[in-house]
Amino acid sequence: MTKVRVYVAYKASILDPQAQAIKAATHKMGYQEVTELNVGKFFDFEFDAEAEIARAKAIEIANELLANPNMETYKVEILNEQSEGAN
Amino acid sequence: MTKVRVYVAYKASILDPQAQAIKAATHKMGYQEVTELNVGKFFDFEFDAEAEIARAKAIEIANELLANPNMETYKVEILNEQSEGAN
Numbered sequence: 001m002t003k004v005r006v007y008v009a010y011k012a013s014i015l016d017p018q019a020q021a022i023k024a025a026t027h028k029m030g031y032q033e034v035t036e037l038n039v040g041k042f043f044d045f046e047f048d049a050e051a052e053i054a055r056a057k058a059i060e061i062a063n064e065l066l067a068n069p070n071m072e073t074y075k076v077e078i079l080n081e082q083s084e085g086a087n
Numbered sequence: 088m089t090k091v092r093v094y095v096a097y098k099a100s101i102l103d104p105q106a107q108a109i110k111a112a113t114h115k116m117g118y119q120e121v122t123e124l125n126v127g128k129f130f131d132f133e134f135d136a137e138a139e140i141a142r143a144k145a146i147e148i149a150n151e152l153l154a155n156p157n158m159e160t161y162k163v164e165i166l167n168e169q170s171e172g173a174n
Contacts, residue, residue: 001122007129022130022152022153025152026148026152029148029151029152031144031147031148033134033135033136033140033141033144034132034133034134034144034148035088035133035134035135036131036132036133037130037131037132037133038130038131039128039129039130039131040128040129040131041126041127041128041129042094042126042127042128042129043109043124043125043126044123044124044125044126044127045121045123045124046121046122046123046124047120047121047122048120048122049120053120054120057118057120057121060118061113061116061118061121064116065109065112065113065116066109
């Protein structure tokens with residue numbers, strides 16, 4: 001079993017009004033220390049597969065389902081590895 | 088400057104139809120290895136503050152703005168630390 005996290009966020013070139021609104025809200029609340037804010041989604045998968053297969057499947061799922069390639073980028077991260085048997 | 092990531096996700100007791108729909112879609116696409124899926128949001132902050140102050144501010148912002156305490160939990164993680172001067 002492998003836990004894989006996929007992060008999906010807007011490309012840097014895409015304006016994100018949600019992030020801007022939240023950043024403005026933090027300033028109104030008095031948190032002037034906030035200089036940057038980026039917002040995205042994460043998808044925590046558990047795969048019944050060893051790490052490298054799980055990573056490859058997660059990349060395919062990100063490309064085919066999770067991320068809009070026009071506006072978004074993604075990053076895949078293996079959270080833990082519990083391989084059983086030979087690998 | 089400190090980079091802090093805040094993860095917000097549903098409590099385990101809350102049913103997440105979006106995660107269920109995505110998990111079902113992965114199975115339809117042939118990715119039977121997917122056994123679990125949890126979905127959430129992340130907020131990447133940059134604070135003009137040293138790490139421990141930034142972490143405390145991020146927790147306050149999560150409590151007061153980002154997370155719905157009735158349905159959601161959050162986790163705060165310091166991504167990097169670049170402290171300047173004394174600390």
